[in-house]
Amino acid sequence: MVVQVTRWVRAIAGAYARPLVLGAAAGGAVVATLSFPLALWFRLFELVNFFRPEVFGIALLAFAVTFPFADRTHRMLMAAMVMANLLLVVAPAALFTHGHSGGRCATASAEGDSGGLHLLSLNLLDDNPRYEKVIDLMRAERPDVIVLQELSEQWRMPLAALNEEWPYQAGKEVGNRALVVFSRWPLGPAADLVSYRAPRKKTQALVLPLRAPRGPVTLVAIHATSPRDDGLWATRNAMFTELAALLGGGRSRTVALGDWNTARWSPVFQWFMIRTALREAEARLLPPSTRFFAGFGLGTLLGSPVDHVAASDDMEITCFRLGPRVGSDHLPLVAEVRLR
Numbered sequence: 593m594v595v596q597v598t599r600w601v602r603a604i605a606g607a608y609a610r611p612l613v614l615g616a617a618a619g620g621a622v623v624a625t626l627s628f629p630l631a632l633w634f635r636l637f638e639l640v641n642f643f644r645p646e647v648f649g650i651a652l653l654a655f656a657v658t659f660p661f662a663d664r665t666h667r668m669l670m671a672a673m674v675m676a677n678l679l680l681v682v683a684p685a686a687l688f689t690h691g692h693s694g695g696r697c698a699t700a701s702a703e704g705d706s707g708g709l710h711l712l713s714l715n716l717l718d719d720n721p722r723y724e725k726v727i728d729l730m731r732a733e734r735p736d737v738i739v740l741q742e743l744s745e746q747w748r749m750p751l752a753a754l755n756e757e758w759p760y761q762a763g764k765e766v767g768n769r770a771l772v773v774f775s776r777w778p779l780g781p782a783a784d785l786v787s788y789r790a791p792r793k794k795t796q797a798l799v800l801p802l803r804a805p806r807g808p809v810t811l812v813a814i815h816a817t818s819p820r821d822d823g824l825w826a827t828r829n830a831m832f833t834e835l836a837a838l839l840g841g842g843r844s845r846t847v848a849l850g851d852w853n854t855a856r857w858s859p860v861f862q863w864f865m866i867r868t869a870l871r872e873a874e875a876r877l878l879p880p881s882t883r884f885f886a887g888f889g890l891g892t893l894l895g896s897p898v899d900h901v902a903a904s905d906d907m908e909i910t911c912f913r914l915g916p917r918v919g920s921d922h923l924p925l926v927a928e929v930r931l932r
Contacts, residue, residue, distance in 0.1 A: 644680055651677045690909045708911075712925065713850050713901065715920055718769055719744070737774070737775045740772045757776070762800055771814075773813050796831075797831055807931065812846065812850075814835075814851065828860075841868075846903065849902070852898055853898050874900070883895050883899065884922075
């Protein structure tokens with residue numbers, strides 16, 4: 593009896609395993625592909641776009657595993673889905689970047705010796721206690737402009753040491769966090785401030801004129817909410833919509849930087865870049881993670897590139913790189929731009 597039952601189980605498994613595996617592989621590949629357009633309406637699909645290269649890798653693996661016992665129709669469908677996912681991964685690098693990595697930016701520029709605008713952006717992580725590491729980074733890089741996100745009350749005293757070197761400051765308080773700009777050069781009034789209420793916090797964008805030595809520049813500092821629930825997702829999207837309208841069809845001499853909490857593979861990111869005519873500094877096909885999950889012990893391997901520097905076409909990005917870990921769950925961004 594046991595032998596007979598075993599044979600029945602094997603027969604049923606043999607009859608249904610193949611179509612189940614093939615169906616799951618094909619269905620998963622289709623969902624992965626459709627997650628790009630559906631992310632405009634459904635938050636869960638947007639989460640897929642944070643890990644688009646990994647999704648492509650899974651689709652490629654499913655294609656390889658199922659290829660030997662798949663029929664022609666399934667092979668063609670899987671091949672089409674793999675190619676579509678590959679296109680979703682690589683197309684943004686061609687369409688929305690300045691087309692180069694901007695040099696390695698190996699050494700910090702001394703004030704005024706490069707003719708460019710040296711920039712640094714960092715999400716501090718509000719309870720990060722490594723004040724000295726952050727301040728040492730800023731003094732080593734010697735940027736003209738620093739954009740800090742998640743500046744909490746505990747950071748105010750340590751950062752007071754920067755006031756002499758970066759005397760011009762602007763910011764927006766959001767509960768116990770702030771988006772703050774430190775600058776060597778004068779900042780105009782932040783008349784265009786975008787700040788939307790979310791269930792637990794706000795998303796921010798600060799737009800202000802920077803009086804750089806070689807002429808005025810529009811500086812856009814960004815700290816968008818992470819789309820962890822539907823309210824935060826809608827708030828983040830609304831901020832990018834309003835900010836795109838504010839910047840119009842593309843202001844000249846514009847630089848935007850900060851924690852966008854949006855990956856380049858998101859349709860929200862791409863729509864914003866089209867509307868504003870900005871181009872991202874990071875031009876690699878597979879950009880490394882800027883926000884990572886430190887608790888898993890994998891360093892920066894597990895994460896997503898959600899921090900960005902972007903500039904208008906009349907500005908040349910001559911240098912771009914990621915900075916070292918300084919106690920935050922984000923890496924610093926270091927860039928230099930010049931007027932063309």
